[in-house]
Amino acid sequence: MQQIKYNKEYPNGVLVDLTAEELANNETAKKEAEQRNLAEQQAKAQKEADALAGNNKLLELGLTQAQVTAMTGYRPPAEV
Numbered sequence: 001m002q003q004i005k006y007n008k009e010y011p012n013g014v015l016v017d018l019t020a021e022e023l024a025n026n027e028t029a030k031k032e033a034e035q036r037n038l039a040e041q042q043a044k045a046q047k048e049a050d051a052l053a054g055n056n057k058l059l060e061l062g063l064t065q066a067q068v069t070a071m072t073g074y075r076p077p078a079e080v
Helices: 020-060 065-072
Strands: 002-005 014-017
Touching (some): 020 065
Antiparallel strands (some): 002 014
16 A cells, blocks of 8 residues: 655655554554544444434323423324
């Protein structure tokens, strides 16, 4: 893999091969970014599931959807 590096000697850049260490660092950074992205997606899905569950519990208690929405701000996906 190659990368353009800039320095005083090559202000417009020079194409160089990455070292094994640089390649390993890139792979590590890529895996960490993928893990963060997955964790964010899981957190978002959990938050949506919790909001729906809370909405449904309030409906089971006898409130109308309009009342639940007024209290929580949550709108079921079908109403958005």
